[in-house]
Amino acid sequence: MVSKYFELEERQTSVKIEFVAGLTTFLTMAYIIFVNPAVLSSTGMDKGALIAVTCIVTAIATIIVGVFAKAPIAMAPGMGLNAFFAYSLVLGGKISWETALGVVFLSGLFFLLLTLLGLRKRIVEAIPGGLIAAISVGIGLFITFIGLVKLGVVVNNEVTLVSAGELTPTVLIGLCGLIVMIFLETKKIKGALLIGIIFSTALAAAFGYIEKPTELISLHLNIKAVAFRLDILGALKWSLFGSIFSLMFMDMFDSIGTLVACCHQANMVDEQNRIKGLDRLLGIDAVATMIGALLGTSTTTSYIESASGIEQGGRSGLTSIITGGLFLLALLFVPIVGIVPGYATAPALIMVGLFMMKEVRNIDFTNLEEGFPAFIIMVMIALSYSISTGLAFGFISFALIKIVSGKAKEIRAAMWVIAILSVLFLTLDRLGDMIEYLRHLT
Numbered sequence: 001m002v003s004k005y006f007e008l009e010e011r012q013t014s015v016k017i018e019f020v021a022g023l024t025t026f027l028t029m030a031y032i033i034f035v036n037p038a039v040l041s042s043t044g045m046d047k048g049a050l051i052a053v054t055c056i057v058t059a060i061a062t063i064i065v066g067v068f069a070k071a072p073i074a075m076a077p078g079m080g081l082n083a084f085f086a087y088s089l090v091l092g093g094k095i096s097w098e099t100a101l102g103v104v105f106l107s108g109l110f111f112l113l114l115t116l117l118g119l120r121k122r123i124v125e126a127i128p129g130g131l132i133a134a135i136s137v138g139i140g141l142f143i144t145f146i147g148l149v150k151l152g153v154v155v156n157n158e159v160t161l162v163s164a165g166e167l168t169p170t171v172l173i174g175l176c177g178l179i180v181m182i183f184l185e186t187k188k189i190k191g192a193l194l195i196g197i198i199f200s201t202a203l204a205a206a207f208g209y210i211e212k213p214t215e216l217i218s219l220h221l222n223i224k225a226v227a228f229r230l231d232i233l234g235a236l237k238w239s240l241f242g243s244i245f246s247l248m249f250m251d252m253f254d255s256i257g258t259l260v261a262c263c264h265q266a267n268m269v270d271e272q273n274r275i276k277g278l279d280r281l282l283g284i285d286a287v288a289t290m291i292g293a294l295l296g297t298s299t300t301t302s303y304i305e306s307a308s309g310i311e312q313g314g315r316s317g318l319t320s321i322i323t324g325g326l327f328l329l330a331l332l333f334v335p336i337v338g339i340v341p342g343y344a345t346a347p348a349l350i351m352v353g354l355f356m357m358k359e360v361r362n363i364d365f366t367n368l369e370e371g372f373p374a375f376i377i378m379v380m381i382a383l384s385y386s387i388s389t390g391l392a393f394g395f396i397s398f399a400l401i402k403i404v405s406g407k408a409k410e411i412r413a414a415m416w417v418i419a420i421l422s423v424l425f426l427t428l429d430r431l432g433d434m435i436e437y438l439r440h441l442t
Contacts, residue, residue, distance in 0.1 A: 002318065006070055011267075011315040018072075020191040021314025022322025025074050026330075027197050027340060028348050029305035032058065032076050033330055039082045040298060043090040043097040046225035052331060053223050053296045059327040061288035061300050066320030069280045072266055072310050073259065074323050075288050078301035080386060081250055085298035089243055095234075101293045102235030107247035108289030108299070114252075115282045119417070124256055125274055126414030131394060132273075133362035134374035136261040138381030138390055139304055140356030145382050147349030150342045151175070170343045173203050178347035185351070193308055193348040200344035213335035221331055226296030249425035251299050253388035255285050257381070258302040261356065266310045304387070307352045369405060373398035392422035 008014055037050035054077060061075035089100040114120050127135075148154040151174040155165040165171065177200030184192035204210045235244070259282070263275045270276055281302070288300040309319050365371035373394045381390030399419035402411050411419075 006316040006318045008316060008318070013313055013315040015318065017190060017313040018316060018318040019322055020194055021072060021309035021312040021319040023326065024191070024194045024197075024312045024348070025072075025303075025306055025309030025314070025319065025323045026326040027194065028308040028345050028352075029074060029076065029303055030330065030340065031342060031345070032079070033327075033334060035079065036077045036082055036297065039079075039086050040097075043086050043100070045097050045296070048220065049223045049225040049227070049296065051334065052221045053226060053292075055327045055331045055334075056223070057288070057292045057295055057297050057300060059324040060291060061284070062320045062324035062327065064284055064288070065281065066317035066324065068317075069277050069284055070317035071263070071268060071277065071281060072306060072314035072316060072319035073262055073281065074303045074306045074309075074320060075285060075300055076303050077292060077297045078251070078254060078299055078303075080388075081247065081254070081299040081301060082297075084247065084250065093240075093243065095240070096231065098229050098231040099234040099240075100298075101230035101296065102232040103240055103243050104247060104299050105230055105232055105290055105293035106235055107244045107251065108286050108293060110244065111248050111251060111289060112283065112286035114248075115279060115286055118279070120252065120256075120282045121279050122414045123252075123418050123421075124260065124278060126412045126418060127260070127395075128370055128398075129273065130363045130367075130370040130374050131377060131398065132260050132264070133359040134377040134394065135257050135381075135391065136264060136356050136359040137363070138378040139257060139261045139307075139387060140353040140359075141378060141382035142353075142385070142387065142390075143304060143307070143349045143356070144353030145385075147346040147353065149346075150349065151178075151346035152343060169207065170204070170209060170341070173200055173207070173209065174343035174346055176200060176203060177344055178350060181347055181351050190313055193312055193351055196347055196351075197340065197344050200347065201340050204341055204344060205339075210339050210341065213339060215335050217332050218334050219332070223296065228294060229296060230293050245424070247299055249421060250388045251285070251289060251301050252421075253391045253425065255282065255302045257387040257391055258304045258306070261304065262302070262306050262310055264359070265307055265356065266315055305349070305352075307356060308348050311352055311355050369401050369407070370398075372401060388425065392425045395419050395422040396426075 033054055036054045037047045040050050041047040058076035065071055065073050065075055085100055089095060090097050152165045152171040154162050157163040177196040180199045181192050181196035184195055268276045285302055292300040363374045376397045377390050377394030380393045381387050384390055395418045399411060402408055
C-alpha cells in the first residue's frame with residue numbers, strides 16, 4: 001500500500017532507498033535544532049521552548065509535504081530568515097518578538113494568497129531554462145561554500161574576506177569522510193553520503209573530539225513560553241508592511257530557487273519541463289510559515305539540504321515523512337543528535353554541490369542575453385550568501401539586458417512581474433521608513 005501510494009516503482013525507488021535518503025536529509029539539516037534556537041533566543045525568547053518548536057514545526061511541515069505533495073522536500077525555519085527576524089525586526093526594529101511573529105504570520109498569509117491566485121506558479125514557469133539551470137548551479141556553489149566553511153577548509157579573513165584554513169585534526173577527520181563518500185559514489189553504492197557522515201562521526205569519537213552526552217533522552221519539553229504568543233494586530237502597522245513584504249519576497253525567492261533545483265534533480269518535471277505539483281508545494285510552504293508563527297518560530301521555507309537526500313535516491317514523499325519523523329524522534333534524542341559534529345556533515349554538502357554543478361551544461365554562455373544573467377545568479381547566490389538575493393540580481397539583469405538590446409517585447413508578462421518583485425525585494429527594507437515619512441508630511 002505504501003509503495004502504491006508513493007508510486008515507488010514508477011519513480012524507480014524503494015522503501016529502503018527512501019529511508020536512507022530521509023535519514024541523510026535529516027542528518028545534513030539536523031544542525032537547525034541548535035542553530036535556529038540560538039539565533040531566535042537573542043530576542044529574549046525561551047531557548048528550550050525554541051528547540052522543541054523547531055523540531056515540531058520542521059516535522060509537521062515536512063510530513064505534510066510527504067503526504068500531500070509526495071515530494072522529497074524538507075521544510076523548516078529558514079536560516080537567514082531567522083536572522084532577519086531576530087536582528088532586523090526585533091533588535092533592529094525595536095519591536096517585541098510577539099509582534100515579529102505576527103509579521104511572519106501575515107507574510108505567510110499574503111504568500112498563500114499569491115499561491116491560490118496562481119501567481120507564484122506563473123512566476124516560476126516564466127523563468128527561462130538557462131536561468132533555471134543557473135539556479136541549480138548557483139545553489140550548488142552556495143552549498144559547497146557552506147560545506148567548506150562548516151568543515152573549516154575556508155575561514156574568515158579580515159583582509160581577503162576568506163582564506164584557506166589550517167589542517168586541524170577536525171578538518172582532517174571531515175576530509176576522511178569526504179574521501180569515503182567519493183570512493184563509495186564511484187562504486188555506485190547507495191547511502192554514500194550517510195555512510196561518510198557516520199564514518200566521520202565515529203572517527204571523531206575514536207579520537208576524543210566528541211563529548212559523550214550527559215543524557216540519552218530528554219523529556220524536558222515545554223513550548224508554552226513561545227507558542228500562540230504572536231501579536232497579529234500589533235503587526236498591522238504601516239511601518240511594518242515593508243517588513244511583511246520583505247519576508248514574503250525572501251521566502252518566495254528562497255522557495256522558488258530551492259524547489260526548482262531540487263525538483264529538477266528529483267526528476268519531478270513533466271514533458272514541458274514544468275515542476276509537477278508546484279502549486280501544492282508552494283501552498284504548503286505558505287501554510288507552514290503560518291503554522292510556525294503560531295507555534296513560535298520564524299519563517300518556514302523549503303530546505304536546500306533536501307538535495308542530499310535526493311542525491312541518495314529519494315524520489316517520493318516517503319523520504320520527507322522519514323525526515324519529519326526523525327525530527328519528532330529528535331525531540332527525545334536531542335543529546336544524541338547533538339554529538340554529530342558540523343565537520344562530519346559538511347562533506348555531504350560539498351558532494352551535493354558537486355552533483356548540482358552538472359546543470360551548467362544547460363546554460364548557453366555564448367548568448368549573453370541569457371548567459372550573463374545566469375552568470376550573475378550563480379555568482380551572487382554564492383557570494384551574497386543568499387539564494388533570494390542572487391535570484392533578484394539575476395532577474396533584474398535579465399530584464400535590463402533585454403531592454404537595452406531593444407528586445408523588451410520578448411520578456412513575458414510574468415517575467416516583468418519577477419523583475420519588479422526583485423527590485424522591490426532589494427529596496428523594501430526602506431519602505432517602512434518611507435511610509436512613515438509620507439505620513440508625517442500629511
